[in-house]
Amino acid sequence: xxxxxxxxxxxxxxxxxxxxxxxxxxxxxxxxxxxxxxxxxxxxxxxxxxxxxxxxxxxxxxxxxxxxxxxxxxxxxxxxxxxxxxxxxxxxxxxxxxxxxxxxxxxxxxxxxxxxxxxxxxxxxxxxxxxxxxxxxxxxxxxxxxxxx
Amino acid sequence: xxxxxxxxxxxxxxxxxxxxxxxxxxxxxxxxxxxxxxxxxxxxxxxxxxxxxxxxxxxxxxxxxxxxxxxxxxxxxxxxxxxxxxxxxxxxxxxxxxxxxxxxxxxxxxxxxxxxxxxxxxxxxxxxxxxxxxxxxxxxxxxxxxxxxxxxxxxxxxxxxxxxxxxxxxxxxxxxxxxxxxxxxxxxxxxxxxxxxxxxxxxxxxxxxxxxxxxxxxxxxxxxxxxxxxxxxxxxxxxxxxxxxxxxxxxxxxxxxxxxxxxxxxxxxxxxxxxxxxxxxxxxxxxxxxxxxxxxxxxxxxxxxxxxxxxxxxxxxxxxxxxxxxxxxxxxxxxxxxxxxxxxxxxxxxxxxxxxxxxxxxxxxxxxxxxxxxxxxxxxxxxxxxxxxxxxxxxxxxxxxxxxxxxxxxxxxxxxxxxxxxxxxxxxxxxxxxxxxxxxxxxxxxxxxxxxxxxxxxxxxxxxxxxxxxxxxxxxxxxxxxxxxxxxxxxxxxxx
Numbered sequence: 001x002x003x004x005x006x007x008x009x010x011x012x013x014x015x016x017x018x019x020x021x022x023x024x025x026x027x028x029x030x031x032x033x034x035x036x037x038x039x040x041x042x043x044x045x046x047x048x049x050x051x052x053x054x055x056x057x058x059x060x061x062x063x064x065x066x067x068x069x070x071x072x073x074x075x076x077x078x079x080x081x082x083x084x085x086x087x088x089x090x091x092x093x094x095x096x097x098x099x100x101x102x103x104x105x106x107x108x109x110x111x112x113x114x115x116x117x118x119x120x121x122x123x124x125x126x127x128x129x130x131x132x133x134x135x136x137x138x139x140x141x142x143x144x145x146x147x148x149x
Numbered sequence: 150x151x152x153x154x155x156x157x158x159x160x161x162x163x164x165x166x167x168x169x170x171x172x173x174x175x176x177x178x179x180x181x182x183x184x185x186x187x188x189x190x191x192x193x194x195x196x197x198x199x200x201x202x203x204x205x206x207x208x209x210x211x212x213x214x215x216x217x218x219x220x221x222x223x224x225x226x227x228x229x230x231x232x233x234x235x236x237x238x239x240x241x242x243x244x245x246x247x248x249x250x251x252x253x254x255x256x257x258x259x260x261x262x263x264x265x266x267x268x269x270x271x272x273x274x275x276x277x278x279x280x281x282x283x284x285x286x287x288x289x290x291x292x293x294x295x296x297x298x299x300x301x302x303x304x305x306x307x308x309x310x311x312x313x314x315x316x317x318x319x320x321x322x323x324x325x326x327x328x329x330x331x332x333x334x335x336x337x338x339x340x341x342x343x344x345x346x347x348x349x350x351x352x353x354x355x356x357x358x359x360x361x362x363x364x365x366x367x368x369x370x371x372x373x374x375x376x377x378x379x380x381x382x383x384x385x386x387x388x389x390x391x392x393x394x395x396x397x398x399x400x401x402x403x404x405x406x407x408x409x410x411x412x413x414x415x416x417x418x419x420x421x422x423x424x425x426x427x428x429x430x431x432x433x434x435x436x437x438x439x440x441x442x443x444x445x446x447x448x449x450x451x452x453x454x455x456x457x458x459x460x461x462x463x464x465x466x467x468x469x470x471x472x473x474x475x476x477x478x479x480x481x482x483x484x485x486x487x488x489x490x491x492x493x494x495x496x497x498x499x500x501x502x503x504x505x506x507x508x509x510x511x512x513x514x515x516x517x518x519x520x521x522x523x524x525x526x527x528x529x530x531x532x533x534x535x536x537x538x539x540x541x542x543x544x545x546x547x548x549x550x551x552x553x554x555x556x557x558x559x560x561x562x563x564x565x566x567x568x569x570x571x572x573x574x575x576x577x578x579x580x581x582x583x584x585x586x587x588x589x590x591x592x593x594x595x596x597x598x599x600x601x602x603x604x605x606x607x608x609x610x611x612x613x614x615x616x617x618x619x620x621x622x623x624x625x626x627x628x629x630x631x632x633x634x635x636x637x638x639x640x641x642x643x644x645x
Contacts, residue, residue, distance in 0.1 A: 026475040044203055051212055055512075088476065095474070095575060103574030104220040111214075111470055118465035118483070119203035127486035129438065129465055132200030134326075138288065138317030138440040 005039070009050035010057060015064045016042065021080045022067060023113035025088050033126050041116030048115050056108075063105035067094070151363065151382040156183040156347070157645055159362055159387040161354050161402070163188040164232020165630040166614030167393035168333025169273075171341035171348075173638035178345030182645065185347040185385070186338070187364060189394070190229035191373035192350035198324030202466045205323035207370075208236050215397060217517040221573050222423055224515065224580040226395050230350055233395065233581070234332025234627060238321045238443045240459070241279040241309040242624035243270045244632070252619045253600070257591035261600040269632040277331040279311040279628070288317070288440030293431060293490040294460045295445050297541030303449040308459075310443070317440040319462070349376040352383065355511075356406045357392060359609050361385040389641050392587070392604075392612045393634065399616040400506045400586030401513030403597070403604065410606040412597045414588060416506040419515070420498045420621035422582035423523055426461060426471040427531055427548035428482075429490040429538025430555075436487055437462035450533060451497070455526040457624075458534055461493035472547055473570075478554040482547060490538060494530035495582075496523050500620040506586050519571075519578065527578065528568045535562045549576045582626050587616035602637040613637045 008016060020037040023045065029035035036045075049060060068079045071090050075082060079090065094106040117123055124131050158174055160167045163186050171186050178184060190208075199205065206212040210228040217223070227233035250263040274280070287295070298305040315329040328335050342348055350373065354364035362385045369375035392399045400416040442462040450456055463471070465486060472479050504517045519527070528550060535546040539558055546562070547555045550570040556562055570576065590596025593605040596619070602612040613634040615626050622629050 027480050028476060030480075048203070048206070048212065051206075053211055056211075091475065096572075100220070100572070100574050103572060105574075107220070107574050107577055110475055114469040115203065115466050118469045119201075124465065127465060127483050129486055132320070133318065138319065139286070140316055142285075142317075 006043070008046045010046050011042075014068075015061060016046075017080050018064045018068045019045065019109065021087060022091065022109050023116065025084070025091055026110050026113040027117045036113040036117035040120050040122065041113070043116075044119050045112040045116035049112055059105070060108055063108065066105065067109070151384040153384045153386060154185065154378070155386045156185045157387065158182070158184045158389045158391060158641060159385045160184065160186045160391040160393060161357070161362065162232060162393035162395060162614060163230045163338055163348065164227060164333060164393065164395060164614065165234050165627040166634040167232065167391065168234070168337035168341070169631045169634040170391050170393060170613050170638040170641070171346050172337035173635055174642060175341040175344035175346050177642065177645075183347070184341075184345075185349055186341065187349045187352040187354055187362070187385070188230050189353045190227070190350065191370050192230040192348070192376070193235075193324065193373050195326050195328050197372050198320070198326040200318070200320040200323055200326060202323065202464045208324055210397065215515060216577070217515045219516070219518050219573055220577060221519045222421060222517055222578045222580050224397060224421060224583050226397050226581070226583060230338060230348065231332050231334025235324055235334045236322055237332065237581070237627065239310040239312050239330050239332070240443055240625045241274065241311050241628050243267065244622055244629040245624060248622060252589060256589055256596060256619055258589060258600040261589065265636070266629075266632045269635055270628060273628060273631050273635070274309065274311070277311040277336050278313040279309045281307050281309050282312070282441065282444065286317075286441050287444060288437065289435045290437035290442065290462055290490050291444040291460050293429070293435065293541045294492055294537065297537035298445075298447050298449075300540040301537060303447045303537070305445050305447055307444055308446060310441070312441070315441055319438045319440060319442055321442060323464070347377060349378055350374065351376070351380075352378075354394070354402060357390050357402060357610055358406065359607055361387045362390055388609060388645055390610050391637075391641070392610060393614040395614055396583035396586050396616040397506065397515065398513070399612055399614055400597070401508065403587065404506070404508050405511055408604065408607055408610070410593070412593050412595070412605055414502075414595050415597045416586050417502045417504070418500040418588050418619065419504045419506060419517060419583065419585040420500050420618070421517060421580035422584070422621060423496045423498055423519060423527065423578045423580055425494050425527055425531065425549060425578055426463065427492060427494070427534045427546065428468070428471070429541065429543030430482070430485050430545040430547070431488045431490055431543055434487050435490050437489065437491055438464065450530065454529045455497045455522060456530045457495045458530060458537070459493045459495060460491070462491045471549060473549050473551045474554050482555065490541070490543065492534050492537070494527065494534065496526045496530070497623045498523050498621055500585055500588075524568060524571055528566060528571060531566045532562045535566070582615070584615040584618040584621055584626055587612045588619040589617050590619060601640040602633070611637055611641060
């Protein structure tokens with residue numbers, strides 16, 4: 001039997017869908033690599049948000065509602081039902097919005113999307129980051145290199 | 150009902166300030182003095198430092214980001230035994246000459262003697278192994294910065310750093326798993342414990358009073374070292390209470406305690422050393438994650454524009470968070486992570502009354518707005534760091550102020566990096582050096598403590614951390630904190 005995924009700590013199904021749609025624009029999937037909307041990245045983001053102070057969680061929850069709702073005024077449909085191009089255009093609007101709270105909210109979502117994606121071991125190969133290393137301390141290696149074989 | 154713990158001295162906080170006070174008073178345990186250190190955070194040992202960003206956020210208050218109400222800036226501060234010295238890089242600056250004399254002059258504090266403070270630095274440096282490392286410590290990231298500065302004629306200076314037997318794993322900011330970084334976690338706290346000081350992790354102090362403090366001890370998280378006390382409410386009875394909870398927390402604790410006659414300046418005049426990271430994409434490997442990350446700085450623009458530039462390096466998430474925009478540009482740039490050279494701008498911000506810690510209910514919030522001067526300094530710095538990296542051979546340069554994403558060699562830095570990009574929320578500047586809030590001075594209307602850190606009107610409550618600073622130190626503050634904490638500890642020792 002497949003493992004049942006651990007339930008989200010912060011996301012509801014609705015907020016998870018909105019966050020996933022945002023995260024997929026922040027770090028988009030490509031043919032050779034996943035995006036920040038991958039299940040593992042979402043888990044990391046969910047856990048990190050759940051550990052923020054209550055005030056921050058409340059703000060993020062409310063902002064995800066705003067992200068889902070606001071596009072209805074312009075495009076007649078919610079964020080998760082937009083095309084990729086329109087999602088990106090809407091996020092660029094939030095990022096540079098004259099309303100500071102919208103910019104701040106976008107920065108918060110971007111931060112957690114990036115944490116989810118770049119905080120996982122699977123991504124490190126893509127960026128050639130070796131991760132924690134206990135076997136190759138830098139100066140010891142250099143000394144050995146200088147000494148030669 | 151709270152249990153009661155009787156001590157002579159209760160020290161709140163275990164970072165540069167609290168750890169130093171504990172070590173200095175510790176010898177008194179031999180003659181029967183009872184000294185306790187209460188730290189909000191857990192007591193993590195070297196084996197708990199996993200070198201993973203997503204896990205090591207637990208070493209920081211609020212997982213590493215305490216945003217100002219304006220979202221201009223987010224502050225990181227250690228919240229564990231060792232405080233911020235557990236997560237700093239070990240960059241060791243003496244207070245610039247004249248700084249303490251200025252504090253004494255402006256604050257009407259003749260007993261705050263610059264010569265006395267300066268004389269403490271060499272001895273503390275010896276105790277914590279602070280020294281100028283040899284050139285053989287230089288990794289590619291530091292070499293690139295040095296060469297870029299040299300080609301432009303900028304002075305390149307070396308830091309003192311407090312490390313011993315560093316093997317260059319590069320994970321200083323996630324806790325040193327080898328104990329090579331000689332912060333209070335490795336030096337002062339072990340010395341204090343060996344002498345008989347009672348170190349109490351997971352102990353959040355809610356209120357201080359003239360004869361003690363009240364708080365709550367939480368259960369130790371798995372993998373951390375528990376203290377000797379069971380979880381639950383606790384009331385300390387103490388002859389002296391030392392408040393060294395860090396500049397984000399010390400003034401908030403005094404405000405929450407509703408001390409009679411507390412200065413209206415409490416919580417005010419906070420400075421943060423606003424910082425911004427930027428990156429040069431080099432044609433070959435840099436691998437800044439290998440070797441000690443910080444060796445050099447330039448003060449070329451300190452006098453003229455109010456900032457230093459230091460070498461730095463960060464792990465993948467923090468690096469990505471320091472990039473502008475989103476989408477394929479960001480992801481593509483991150484693919485060159487191994488080729489990125491990285492530097493940090495530190496701005497000398499001014500102490501202004503409206504930048505402050507205040508309470509909303511019992512919760513502390515930080516009001517801070519970047520001044521016009523700080524904003525201009527940040528923009529100037531992002532352009533100049535770009536020039537340094539292009540001089541060193543970078544192919545592309547990126548800072549959070551870039552619009553569009555990056556500047557390639559030959560493009561106009563001034564056009565791509567503009568003040569108009571520095572919008573609250575779009576660009577969140579970072580800080581790791583909060584200072585002020587309990588500033589020293591003679592006048593109760595404009596200062597919180599006297600020259601020995603004693604809260605005006607409450608002689609048994611002594612502040613001993615960066616919140617004492619009346620203005621920014623302009624340099625990484627921990628050594629100055631230790632010197633002031635040592636002075637204040639000596640005054641406490643004379644009293645008890």
